[in-house]
Structures are given as structure tokens and as C-alpha cells.
Amino acid sequence: MTVPHKDMRTAIANAEVGDDVLDGDPTTKRLEDRVARLLGHEAGLYFPSGTQANQVAIGLLAGPGSEIVVEDQSHIVHYEQAGAATLWGVQVRTVSTADGVLTADRIGSVIRNGGTLLPQTAAIVIENTHSYHGGRVTNLEVLREVRDLADQRGIALHIDGARLWNAAVALGQPLDALGRLGTTVMVSFTKGLGCPVGALLAGPQALIERGVRMRQRLGGAMRQSGVLTAACLYALDHNLGRLGEDHDRARMFAEVLADRKEVTPVVPDTNIVMLDLHTRTASAAAHLLEQAGVKLSVYGPRRLRAVMHLGVVEDQVRHAAETIARVLREGEM
Numbered sequence: 001m002t003v004p005h006k007d008m009r010t011a012i013a014n015a016e017v018g019d020d021v022l023d024g025d026p027t028t029k030r031l032e033d034r035v036a037r038l039l040g041h042e043a044g045l046y047f048p049s050g051t052q053a054n055q056v057a058i059g060l061l062a063g064p065g066s067e068i069v070v071e072d073q074s075h076i077v078h079y080e081q082a083g084a085a086t087l088w089g090v091q092v093r094t095v096s097t098a099d100g101v102l103t104a105d106r107i108g109s110v111i112r113n114g115g116t117l118l119p120q121t122a123a124i125v126i127e128n129t130h131s132y133h134g135g136r137v138t139n140l141e142v143l144r145e146v147r148d149l150a151d152q153r154g155i156a157l158h159i160d161g162a163r164l165w166n167a168a169v170a171l172g173q174p175l176d177a178l179g180r181l182g183t184t185v186m187v188s189f190t191k192g193l194g195c196p197v198g199a200l201l202a203g204p205q206a207l208i209e210r211g212v213r214m215r216q217r218l219g220g221a222m223r224q225s226g227v228l229t230a231a232c233l234y235a236l237d238h239n240l241g242r243l244g245e246d247h248d249r250a251r252m253f254a255e256v257l258a259d260r261k262e263v264t265p266v267v268p269d270t271n272i273v274m275l276d277l278h279t280r281t282a283s284a285a286a287h288l289l290e291q292a293g294v295k296l297s298v299y300g301p302r303r304l305r306a307v308m309h310l311g312v313v314e315d316q317v318r319h320a321a322e323t324i325a326r327v328l329r330e331g332e333m
Contacts, residue, residue: 002194002311008234015230019223020046021216027226031233035187036202038236039164040180043208046229047220050162050188050199051075055083056214057184060207061156062122064089068158069110070125071095071102073132075160087218091119100133102126104145111153123156124149128178129163129170132299135250135272137167140177147181157181162188162199166270169243183207192243192271193235194310197228239310246271246308249317253306256321262328275304277328285328292327294320 004012018025028046036044047053054076062068068084070076072094076084084090095106107124114120124146130136143159150157159182161167168175179185184203189195201211215221222228247270254265254273266274275296277285282298289296289304296304308317 001307002190002309004196004231005194005238007238008194008231011230011234012227015226017224017226020225021221021223025224025226025229027233028229031229032200034233034236035200038175038179039185039187039202040176041185041202042205044200044202045208045211045215046222046225046232047199047201047215048197048222050160050186050190051080051083052215052218052220053186053199053201054080054158054160055087056211056218056220057158057186057201057203058084058090058123058125059088059214060203060211061158061183062088062090065091065119066122067091067093067112067119068123068125069093069095069102069107069121071097071100071127071130073100073130074125074127075131075162076125076127078132090122093121097133100127100130100136101138101142102146103142104149107146108149108153111149111155121153121155123158123183125158125160126182127160127162128167129270129272131163131272134266134274134305135163135166135268135270137170137269139171140173143178143181150183156183158183159185161185163191163270165240166192166243166247170247170270189232189235192246192309193232193239195228195231195235198232200232242310243271246310249308249312249314250306252314253308253317253321256318257325260325260328263324271308273306273308274299275306275324277302277304279328288327289324292323294323294327296324 032044111121112118128138189198250268257265264276299305
């Protein structure tokens with residue numbers, strides 16, 4: 001829902017560009033190098049979307065007939081059009097959790113070693129933060145345990161970190177403390193950082209070089225991509241440092257709606273607040289609320305999702321929460 005700030009648009013207009021398919025775009029190269037370092041990796045590759053970056057990671061880490069272990073409400077399972085199976089012949093093995101945090105114990109119980117009957121587990125995927133579970137953070141200790149398990153079992157770890165920026169802020173950790181634990185890690189620029197397009201996959205140099213060919217195969221190579229990556233560089237300089245404001249507003253939003261009989265907000269880790277409804281369905285409530293000027297996403301029969309971002313200020317967030325409380329209480333505008 002974010003749109004580029006006027007200064008971001010100026011950065012786009014003034015971007016130094018080249019042909020990223022032939023001899024490279026200088027602005028894109030600066031972004032790839034900078035973010036790879038931020039994440040503790042050797043190299044980075046810019047993509048038009050996080051979905052494509054995730055799918056290339058799967059193609060790099062898992063081969064046909066193998067499987068990956070993921071949390072059952074993860075983005076890769078529900079919102080990527082069965083890409084793992086369609087593109088790479090990879091089976092998805094899901095693990096159910098109450099909070100979206102996939103621990104080493106849970107993963108270890110489903111890893112399979114192949115043989116004549118069973119598929120071989122090739123990789124683990126951790127979504128951090130976990131969107132469906134309300135921006136839930138997987139902390140550094142859990143990530144380290146998963147990394148140790150992956151090393152012990154000889155398998156890879158991909159971090160779907162579309163909102164890894166938010167996880168780092170919530171944990172008070174540098175990005176590389178989280179990012180380096182993945183064999184590969186994806187970050188998105190179109191969520192909290194407010195860019196119009198783009199994601200980046202970071203990892204070892206050799207893997208990223210293979211990823212260039214995979215991206216080309218999927219149609220993700222771009223020519224003067226500097227007009228897009230200039231926005232991402234601007235966001236790193238101006239929007240990354242303000243993510244804590246979104247977390248504060250999410251907590252305030254949830255507090256306004258706490259202790260009400262019509263709705264229970266899930267206490268947020270980061271900038272996403274899930275609202276569990278008690279007196280009406282999510283679709284009916286979303287319709288009423290949109291008429292009252294508040295747009296929320298339906299995330300289940302009785303669950304709505306609200307996301308705080310740089311396009312809204314504190315007064316708007318408070319007004320939205322108070323409007324939700326009134327509409328759910330009255331059932332009318």
C-alpha cells in the first residue's frame with residue numbers, strides 16, 4: 001500500500017543506469033553489494049519480486065524429487081502458486097505451529113534421508129517475520145539451532161526474510177546476525193521500506209552466479225534496473241531507521257482494541273496486528289469497516305489483518321483502531 005515519497009522519486013529520476021543484462025547496471029550493483037554485506041553474505045542478486053527470489057532460492061538449494069520443510073502457513077506454501085512443484089519438481093513438507101516459529105525440534109522430526117522409498121530433504125525454509133502469524137519473529141537462538149541442525153544433517157537453510165528488517169529491529173540485532181545464518185536469504189524492499197518494486201537474494205558467490213541464469217530463465221532479468229534500485233538505496237538511507245515507529249504504532253493500535261468483547265488483537269511482535277473477531281465474520285466486518293474508511297485484509301473466517309507502514313501517521317492509526325472498535329460494537333457507521 002505504500003507509494004514512493006517525492007524524494008524517492010527524485011532518486012529514481014536521477015539514477016545512474018546501464019544494461020544489467022549485458023555489462024551491468026551500476027546502481028543495481030551498488031545495491032546488491034551493499035545489501036549482501038548487510039546480510040553477512042558474499043553476493044546479492046536483485047529481483048522484481050520476493051516470490052521470484054524465493055523460487056530461485058528453492059531451485060538453487062533443492063533438486064527434482066527432493067523436498068523442503070516449511071511452516072504450514074508460510075508464504076511459499078500459500079502465495080507462490082505451487083512454484084516449488086511447478087518450476088523445480090520439489091515437494092513441500094509442511095509443519096504446523098501455533099505461532100509460526102519453526103524450531104529445530106519440530107524440523108528434526110520430519111527431516112527425511114531418502115533411500116528407495118522416501119524423498120530426500122534438501123532444505124529448510126524459515127519465514128522471518130512470519131506474515132500469516134502476525135509478523136511473528138523467529139529469534140536468534142532459534143535460528144542458530146536450526147542452522148546447527150541443517151549443518152548436522154547436511155541440508156540448506158533459506159530465510160524468507162521479506163520483513164527481516166523488522167525482525168532485526170524487534171530483536172535489537174544487526175541484520176547480518178540473522179542473515180548470515182541462512183545458506184541464502186531473501187529481503188523485500190516493497191514492504192516496510194516503501195519501495196515500488198524489488199527484492200534481493202543474498203548468498204555465496206557461486207550460488208548467486210547460478211542464480212543469475214535461473215533469474216534469466218524466469219524472465220526476471222531487467223535492463224536499466226537502476227531506476228528501481230535507486231529507490232531501494234534511498235530506502236536504506238531514509239526508511240530503514242524508522243521501522244521501530246511502525247512497531248510502536250502496532251502496539252498502540254492493539255492496546256486501543258484490547259479488552260473488548262467483539263475482538264481480540266494478537267499482541268504484535270512487529271508491525272502487523274491480527275484481529276480475531278467474536279461477534280461477526282471477517283468478510284462481513286471488513287465490508288462494514290471499508291465503508292467506514294478502514295481497509296483490512298481478511299485472513300480467515302474470523303481473522304482480519306492490519307499492517308502499520310510509513311504511509312500512515314500515529315493519529316491515523318489511533319483513529320482506525322477507534323473506528324474498528326465503534327463499528328464492531330454498533331454494527332453500523
